Amino acid sequence: MLCFRYNPGPLREGNALIGKPEEAKYGFTREQLIEGYRKIAAMGVKRFGLHTMVASNELSPDYFVETAKMVFELAVEIHKKVGIRFDFINLGGGVGIAYRPDQTAVDLVFVGKKVKEAYEAILVPAGLAPVRVAMECGRVVTGPYGYLVTRVLHKKAIYKNYVGLDACMANLMRPGMYGSYHHISVPGKETGPKKVYDVTGSLCENNDKFAIDREIPDPETGDLLVIHDTGAHGHSMGFNYNAKLRSAEVLWQGEGKFQVIRRAETYADLFATLDYPGLK
Ligand SMILES: Cc1ncc(COP(=O)(O)O)c(C=O)c1O
Known part of the structure; x- marks a missing residue:
């Protein structure tokens, strides 16, 4: 055929x-x-x-x-x-x-x-x-069934307001790669005050941003922040630049049941395919 x-x-x-x-x-x-x-x-x-x-x-x-x-x-x-x-x-x-x-x-x-x-x-x-x-x-x-759950590590106000996350393009490249929109929510703060932020990942690349000039519920450092619709072109599109490790994947099975279906990467994973004599 x-x-x-x-x-x-x-x-x-x-x-x-x-x-x-x-x-x-x-x-x-x-x-x-x-x-x-x-x-x-x-x-x-x-x-x-x-x-x-x-x-x-x-x-x-x-x-x-x-x-x-x-x-x-x-x-x-x-x-x-x-x-x-x-x-x-x-x-x-x-x-x-x-x-x-x-x-x-x-x-x-x-x-x-x-x-x-x-x-x-x-x-x-x-x-x-x-x-x-x-x-x-x-x-x-x-696509619609995946969520990237990430934590706010920093907030910063310079020429713009920034929220810095523990996630980065290793977990989701789409916004940085082609400016894609992914909805962002802050659990527990759905009805609270909102503010305009650039929501950034932790890479050294300035296009490592999940949202630019986006009004979101105003989060505190330490809050969880959920990026929606990441079930396609999320984990699978990610990369390890800056030695970033991809996160675990958890399957929600309904009624409060969750199962880890992919463990988080470790530094050993980063070096697992390196074949360089003398590196032991
Ligand atoms: C040949 C081919 N078929 C199917 C798909 C799946 O496309 P989509 O995820 O847009 O449904 C792709 C994705 O790039 C593709 O290249």
């Missing part, structure tokens, strides 16, 4: 996270795909898949319906030009989550209904049904 990824280039807009498709490194052009399927069929490949992924963290349900229509029509075109059928069509991931309190999660039931309509309108008449239609979502599966 062989599957190629389609990059629609200027035909789709993409979005801020994944970039414009024509500037993205992924996939093949329409012409390359058709040529590619022709070549691999001639080489003896018998089973085929077709894939695309054009957006990341996209909140518009219509975007996914448009993607489905685009790739279904492409499957029909390839079928007509090359004579192959597809075992599956993969619409990629990219379903966004409501990082901001005023955002709305994608209505996946609506997307499913509209994709089914497109399947019946495009693939069935072309004789390409049945074909498995898949998505490969990541963020929407785990």
Whole structure:
């Protein structure tokens, strides 16, 4: 089985996270795909898949319906030009989550209904049904269910007001890497006074900030501070720069039950892969 990824280039807009498709490194052009399927069929490949992924963290349900229509029509075109059928069509991931309190999660039931309509309108008449239609979502599966629980180590007022945390980009890179919004709460202080802060991590990099000019409940040194929606691109995206150690991961099992499912890193972990003679 062989599957190629389609990059629609200027035909789709993409979005801020994944970039414009024509500037993205992924996939093949329409012409390359058709040529590619022709070549691999001639080489003896018998089973085929077709894939695309054009957006990341996209909140518009219509975007996914448009993607489905685009790739279904492409499957029909390839079928007509090359004579192959597809075992599956993969619409990629990219379903966004409501990082901001005023955002709305994608209505996946609506997307499913509209994709089914497109399947019946495009693939069935072309004789390409049945074909498995898949998505490969990541963020929407785990993102909203992770929280980074961190402690306020310092408060500082210079040209701006700062809250300094014991967490840093080792635990969550997204805000520093692409300015992403992650909601921040201070347990027990939901209704107290608020103040505008830069909420910073403990790295020497000045972009190690979880929020810039953000009004949050005014915390005290020693308070816990919770950064929301860190279940995707959190721990797994982190790094050990400045010899920072990634924290443990705890699974909440409901009804007050918790389980440590990943221990915190130690300095021994940092050196575990170093293979330098004389270092013992
Ligand atoms: C090819 C591919 N599929 C699926 C995903 C998952 O995307 P998401 O987490 O946006 O659903 C990614 C993430 O980068 C990807 O590169």
